[in-house]
Amino acid sequence: MPIRDRESPTTPAGNISMPFTECDRLHRALSDCHRRIPAGPPRQAACRHLNRSLAECLVGVACPDESEAVRSLCSSGGTALKRQQCQQAQLSLAVCLSSHQLQSSTP
Template identity: 65%
Template sequence: MRSCDRLQEALLQCHRRMPEGPARNSGCRHLNKALAECVVAEVCPEESEAVRSFCSSGGTSLKRKQCEEAQFSLSLCLSRHQRNFEKR
């Protein structure tokens, strides 16, 4: 996950600079979200892209169904990786 290294370092620096509490939560939130999205995209790229594509905006009932299916596929992918990680 080399592509996420800079985001991880930025988040660590944010946590070092800001005291624990609501200010840190608010100040570092965007980095935390960006790092989470980066890791998910690295681990499950196709599923992540499908969620971004189908769930980006409202639409027809077909698009909403495709969004739900994409979210389910992403959830399964992440679960598989979590189980594999836990087996180590």
């Protein structure tokens, strides 16, 4: 499952609470990038790699087994069986991430 490279123009990185301390360094770097570069295409281009790295870190910490399965099974083409396993791994990752979203949205 690909991770989106898009940044939300209305939510600066500095306003997001970081639930996973493992990703603090990347979060600080992305926040610094947002502070240094004005909003718009230049910021999107300059901060893209940090945004992607932070997203991958958060996904990897929240759902480590599922994330690793997607990384290993979906990294290249292969047999019909490998493609099927990749799709199953992507679904498992989506379910895991959804469960974390539901946990954080309940009071």
